[in-house]
Amino acid sequence: WIHRFGEIMIVQMPEEMSLIPADEDGKFPYLMQFMDGNRIDLTLVPFDLINKFVGQDSLSKLLLDKDNCIVEFPPASDRGYLIKKPTEKEFLDCCNEFWWCSTNVAKGLWREELSYAKGILDGPVRDMFIVMLEWHIGMKTDFTVNAGKFGKLFEQYIEKDMWEQFKRTYSNAEYEDIWESFFAMGDMFRKVANGFANAYGYQYPQSDDDRVTSYLKHVKALTKDSTSIY
Structure with a gap:
């Protein structure tokens, strides 16, 4: 019928x-x-x-x-569908998930496990990245807009320079390019999250960020014949 x-x-x-x-x-x-x-x-x-x-x-x-x-x-x-302002706990959970899962991206990239690394990067890591950008837009608009599924309306709402940086978080299948886009995502997440935290009196987990970022850079620098991380 x-x-x-x-x-x-x-x-x-x-x-x-x-x-x-x-x-x-x-x-x-x-x-x-x-x-x-x-x-x-x-x-x-x-x-x-x-x-x-x-x-x-x-x-x-x-x-x-x-x-x-x-x-x-x-x-x-x-x-x-409007973006909702997060509690501080929700904000911290987003930061924790982003940086926690980032360690697995580094592991996959060093091992040259392409689908695993991209799966984590474009799965849970990007999911939290998108959420943080939604909150940034919510902050700018007093939480009165809908940014669309998967952030499809981001270009309409975020600053032009931020949009250009956002595009740099997408890469091809070359490992060096993935690393570059991965670090670009981390830099942008840090900037946006700090701005949001400052606006609402939340505490950004800078120590987690520092330790994980240092670890990511260390893993990237490891030679392929390394038998241990340190």
């Missing part, structure tokens, strides 16, 4: 997948990409569970309720 919406390119039904665990919360989504470029994410929900899901996405808009089964439907807005 979904073919009545148009010629289908590909469909995903998350609740029927085994590789990626299903939510199993009562709803059944059809994610449909059509050949004409349109996309529909259609979610079917049992009648008695409808109001459980109302309001979960603040951008939702009620188009039709023939049976008056929706108890209350808030006006659509991006309120659920």
Whole structure:
């Protein structure tokens, strides 16, 4: 029956997948990409569970309720996507995750384990980097904007010189270039995090930064025939 919406390119039904665990919360989504470029994410929900899901996405808009089964439907807005100011604990957790995982990037680069090093760098390390940049944007805008998924709107909100530095955190598959982009990310994280900490009276973990950064530089300088770190 979904073919009545148009010629289908590909469909995903998350609740029927085994590789990626299903939510199993009562709803059944059809994610449909059509050949004409349109996309529909259609979610079917049992009648008695409808109001459980109302309001979960603040951008939702009620188009039709023939049976008056929706108890209350808030006006659509991006309120659920606005950058939220972190507590000091959340700020410190972000810093800790960034620098902790950075040690694994260095290990992977020295061993020339490309996919491992890039996986950690562009996974948990970059995730925290993105979060810190979101907070920077939140600080500048009084936490009234949405920077988009994976920071897709960063260019719109961060300073021009910062955007140029941000681009330097992406590299190709050459180890020396990855090291360079890795250190560029660390430099930028440090600058942004310190600025945020100063603005809100938080304490940036400078000693962690110093020790880890020194370690990263030491690992980079190790010869390939080294049998121990020190």
